[in-house]
Amino acid sequence: MRVMPSLRIVALSATLACLVQAGYAASLFEAYRxxxxxxxxxxxxxxxxxxxxxxxxxxxxxxxxxxxxxxxQLTQAQRLTTAGVSRPEQQYPTSTRxxxxxxxxxxxxxxxxxxxxxxxxxxxxxxxxxxxxxxAL
Numbered sequence: 710m711r712v713m714p715s716l717r718i719v720a721l722s723a724t725l726a727c728l729v730q731a732g733y734a735a736s737l738f739e740a741y742r743x744x745x746x747x748x749x750x751x752x753x754x755x756x757x758x759x760x761x762x763x764x765x766x767x768x769x770x771x772x773x774x775x776x777x778x779x780x781x782q783l784t785q786a787q788r789l790t791t792a793g794v795s796r797p798e799q800q801y802p803t804s805t806r807x808x809x810x811x812x813x814x815x816x817x818x819x820x821x822x823x824x825x826x827x828x829x830x831x832x833x834x835x836x837x838x839x840x841x842x843x844x845a846l
Contacts, residue, residue, distance in 0.1 A: 745844055754840035761833025764826035771819040774812040781805050 745751055782804040789796045
């Protein structure tokens with residue numbers, strides 16, 4: 710029976726210990742990544758963040774002019790009969806086309822809405838960062 714282990718066994722043990730440590734570090738990172746992907750609170754925070762980012766484009770759209778295009782075409786046919794005498798059918802074609810441009814002149818309310826939307830977007834960013842820190846804890 711040998712009392713002192715051979716140099717090969719010590720080297721093999723050291724190599725295995727290093728591999729176990731590397732595997733543990735990778736699995737710890739993998740566990741954090743999986744926890745982040747599957748955490749309900751984190752996904753909810755991300756959805757709320759995306760929601761808060763939609764307010765600014767909507768508020769900005771209220772400052773832009775609105776353009777509408779419409780058109781219609783109609784043909785009406787009419788046949789008159791007077792005292793038993795029938796006249797030939799007459800057709801009356803009509804068509805309309807319209808282009809409407811609407812621009813609000815008093816935009817103070819829309820500007821307030823834009824500022825509020827920008828504040829909500831900033832608040833959404835801060836909430837997401839807070840939730841990310843909570844996940845790390």
